[in-house]
Amino acid sequence: MQADEILKELMRSTGLSAAALARAANLDESVVSRALNGKTVPSFNKISQAARSLGYELTLSPVEEATLRLIGSSxxxxxxxxxxxxxxxxxxxxxxxxxxxxxxxxxxxxxxxxxxxxxxxxxxxxxxxxxxxxxxxxxxxxxxxxxxxxxxxxxxxxxxxxxxxxxxxxxxxxxxxxxxxxxxx
Structure with a gap:
């Protein structure tokens, strides 16, 4: 999964628009917009922190394929x-x-x-x-x-x-x- 795919999956999973996702994840809206349009690739740490703030965990497999899963919550x-x-x-x-x-x-x-x-x-x-x-x-x-x-x-x-x-x-x-x-x- 690439950064744009991860952001799209977060948007789909949370029901947030790109702007709302940016606000909720403490990301600059332009970073999200550029990533969604394939113009930039945010760092794994930045995307991972965004996912975590929304209740998801981003993991990287040995072949560097990122997967997104919901964190068990209470x-x-x-x-x-x-x-x-x-x-x-x-x-x-x-x-x-x-x-x-x-x-x-x-x-x-x-x-x-x-x-x-x-x-x-x-x-x-x-x-x-x-x-x-x-x-x-x-x-x-x-x-x-x-x-x-x-x-x-x-x-x-x-x-x-x-x-x-x-x-x-x-x-x-x-x-x-x-x-x-x-x-x-």
């Missing part, structure tokens, strides 16, 4: 991503990628909700309550009423797929996440 990975990126301008790109990894490769047993949300602000606790409901995971003694936000809130900078209805599991906590944001191609 609830802790999502929590770490939320703690790292919440409040940043492009938080949803990272959080969505981490959440996708968790949903595609769920932990064998759901993490204890109280431990997961310990120390989290009310917005992200409500978001995770919606995720637990979406996955039909037990939240233990957590009260739905106590997790519902007073005002509607969304982790998205803007509602990208506003044509889809809010996911009811999240909306019950007054968290607005369109259904379209929970489906990946």
């Amino acid at each position: 609830m802790q990975g999502l929590v770490d991503t939320i703690n790292r990126y919440s409040g940043s301008a492009d938080q949803w790109t990272h959080i969505s990628a981490s959440m996708r990894n968790l949903l595609e490769f769920p932990d064998k047993q759901a993490s204890d909700f109280a431990m997961v949300t310990n120390g989290m602000d009310a917005n992200w606790s409500a978001f995770l309550a919606g995720l637990y409901d979406y996955q039909h995971w037990d939240k233990g003694r957590a009260s739905e009423r106590g997790l519902r936000l007073e005002e509607p809130w969304t982790p998205l900078r803007k509602i990208c797929r506003s044509m889809t209805e809010p996911a009811e599991e999240f909306a019950r906590y007054n968290v607005i996440v369109p259904v379209g944001e929970l489906s990946w191609k």
Whole structure:
């Protein structure tokens, strides 16, 4: 796999555009554009770091053929991503990628909700309550009423797929996440 093929595969796997991939992977948009057009070949380290930031691992075989595989992820990975990126301008790109990894490769047993949300602000606790409901995971003694936000809130900078209805599991906590944001191609 060449650099352009790896970037295209990352775009396909994450559902990101070239510009969104560049932002999410901390790459200059021109580097991604030139690589996709075959005008430059970014270093293996640069492409590998980009893949890792999106939840993938790039490996090089003895015959120097690169392969891309999803890194096994967990609830802790999502929590770490939320703690790292919440409040940043492009938080949803990272959080969505981490959440996708968790949903595609769920932990064998759901993490204890109280431990997961310990120390989290009310917005992200409500978001995770919606995720637990979406996955039909037990939240233990957590009260739905106590997790519902007073005002509607969304982790998205803007509602990208506003044509889809809010996911009811999240909306019950007054968290607005369109259904379209929970489906990946």
